[in-house]
Amino acid sequence: MSGTDLMNELRKRASELGARLFRQNSGMAWVGSKIERGYPGRVAPIGPHDVVIRNARPFHSGFDGLSDLGGWVPVTITTEMVGATVAIYSQVEVKFGKDRPTKEQLAWIDAVNKAGGRAGIARNEQDLSQILFRIP
Numbered sequence: 001m002s003g004t005d006l007m008n009e010l011r012k013r014a015s016e017l018g019a020r021l022f023r024q025n026s027g028m029a030w031v032g033s034k035i036e037r038g039y040p041g042r043v044a045p046i047g048p049h050d051v052v053i054r055n056a057r058p059f060h061s062g063f064d065g066l067s068d069l070g071g072w073v074p075v076t077i078t079t080e081m082v083g084a085t086v087a088i089y090s091q092v093e094v095k096f097g098k099d100r101p102t103k104e105q106l107a108w109i110d111a112v113n114k115a116g117g118r119a120g121i122a123r124n125e126q127d128l129s130q131i132l133f134r135i136p
Helices: 003-016 103-114 125-133
Strands: 020-023 027-031 034-037 051-054 057-061 069-076 085-094 118-122
Touching: 003 020, 003 069, 003 085, 003 125, 085 103, 085 125, 103 118, 118 125
Parallel strands: 085 118
Antiparallel strands: 020 069, 027 057, 034 051, 069 085
């Protein structure tokens, strides 16, 4: 099983448990106004899998420490709110094998938990359940 397989299994399990988690990518890519593919014979040789982006600019997604999965878990509020169901912000950092979280990932998890959300590190479905459905 790969890290991607684990992430997909955890997303599926979260849905079965009533939560909704989405893949959150972070990093940098290039975007531009015109994309051309494979024009051999130009000044720089271009292969069949190369892409040329005109008017290129960097596109940043997410931030250092952003968890792999993010979304919400529904929680039914007690009698003070007459049984209303609310969505609790949730973040799950997926780690495979002996992978360890970065200090930025740990800081993000801590910030979400301190703000009343639910966040943690999942290596398996049991970890996921504990993060999403813990009793405060």
